[in-house]
Amino acid sequence: MTKSELFERIDENDASLRRIAHSLWETPELGLHEERSAAILVETLEDGGFDVETGVGGMPTAFVARYGDGGPSVGILGEYDALPGLSQRVTAEPDPVVEGDPGHGCGHNLFGTAGVGAALALRDAIDAGEIDGTVVFYGCPAEETLVGKTYMARAGAFDELDAAVTWHPGDLNTPRMGSSNALNSLMFTFEGVSAHAGGSPDSGRSALDAVELLNTGVEYMREHISDDARMHYAITDGGSAPNVVPAEATVWYYVRAPTREEVETNTEWLRDIAGAAATMTQTTVSERFLTGCYDYRANGVVSELLWENLQAAGTIPYDDADRAFAAELQETVADERIESRLDELPDDVAEAVRGESLYAEPVEPHDHDRQSHGSTEVGDVSWLTPTAQFTAATWPVGAPGHSWQVVAANGDFGQKAVAYAAKVLAGTTYDLLSDGDAIADAREEFESDVGHGAYETPLPEDAEPPFDVTAMDG
CATH class of the missing domain: 3.40.630.10 (Zn peptidases)
Structure with a gap:
């Protein structure tokens, strides 16, 4: 043929x-x-x-x-x-x-x-x-x-x-x-303490405050990453009502850069900011790594x-x-x-x-x-x-x-x-x-x-396919 x-x-x-x-x-x-x-x-x-x-x-x-x-x-x-x-x-x-x-x-x-x-x-x-x-x-x-x-x-x-x-x-x-661009896709979930925002705000610890402090920190971080790097985020869970201190809040991040090395460097910096936001708000933070690519x-x-x-x-x-x-x-x-x-x-x-x-x-x-x-x-x-x-x-x-x-x-x-x-x-x-x-x-x-053996999976050992995530890439 x-x-x-x-x-x-x-x-x-x-x-x-x-x-x-x-x-x-x-x-x-x-x-x-x-x-x-x-x-x-x-x-x-x-x-x-x-x-x-x-x-x-x-x-x-x-x-x-x-x-x-x-x-x-x-x-x-x-x-x-x-x-x-x-x-x-x-x-x-x-x-x-x-x-x-x-x-x-x-x-x-x-x-x-x-x-x-x-x-x-x-x-x-x-x-x-x-x-x-x-x-x-x-x-x-x-x-x-x-x-x-x-x-x-x-x-x-x-x-x-x-x-x-x-x-x-x-x-x-x-x-x-x-x-x-290479990429990491990951979510940060903050856990705080719910309270009546008007009656007893002092007894609450806002997970949403932690998300907002994380996002603010990233805005200052942008000045110090390369021009081709990108950081995008969306708050997927920010609480239910203004008069309730949110006990849980989640933000989803894309970290992009021309190389895997830069993505990893910027992701570690992002994690540091997330930890600092948790410290400042007396909340705890957990990470869910969705995917990464070269x-x-x-x-x-x-x-x-x-x-x-x-x-x-x-x-x-x-x-x-x-x-x-x-x-x-x-x-x-x-x-x-x-x-x-x-x-x-x-x-x-x-x-x-x-x-x-x-x-x-x-x-x-x-x-x-x-x-x-x-x-x-x-x-x-x-x-x-x-x-x-x-x-x-x-x-x-x-x-x-x-x-x-x-x-x-x-x-x-x-x-x-x-x-x-x-x-x-x-x-x-x-x-x-x-x-x-x-x-x-x-x-x-x-x-x-590229070189033989240069590839190492960006996925952590415990990462599983995110069947619940359907948002667009772009």
């Missing part, structure tokens, strides 16, 4: 892949609760002859599917969780299916489906004797809370890999070369193969109706947001993209020096094996991720990008499995850039 025949096989499966993507879009599920979504993908892979292991890393909706025998072993990462509060119909105005329900505002209904499509095509190439080795599809839950891959990594799920590839929906077809390191060798296959796959077959609906969605996005997106691009790319509602042509890698202030647990995989990822244009140029516009796009024309993304994933994996030099070169770069 040649590369062109591999692509043809994916085209033959296009209608089936779109049905899967639409089914996931119609029943969006939050991270660690993607029972139906994971089951659809698992069943598809099992029916295709893959050996599937479920419940990986203590998460019922995490799975690993393998096909082939021996090495090399190349992984394809897939996601399928939705976001809270983003329910939306396929319309060009805010119109939730059910107010407050989840929606696929990051395109993960397309994400996991494309990976499955690529894995099935590669199965056929293995059966035809064109490539040797093992294809491993990873069903990764709870990306939006930065949980899935980190807990899977702690369980050793990625240790067998010689390389990994992945993608993400977006507004351009291009490899992602820039880095991302910064992303793009492997240049694998990324170059992605770029070659982005070009080989051509363009996404959007038609005039798709572009018209995309233009309607784009009109609801603030001009400042669109211009901000264009400002991120090289001048020639920005000029080509400007005025387009959908841009389906491949775009050369360009963000090598960009430091994203967001985070992804693809970073953890990139510290374990040579890893590369790309974006594919599934929503209008400039539309922000995690928005109702993106949900509408991913329920409609964005589904045409599934086969395109599957071709890029399958083609790149095909190249890695058929060219031993590519694997060797990718590994040599990995050893130089």
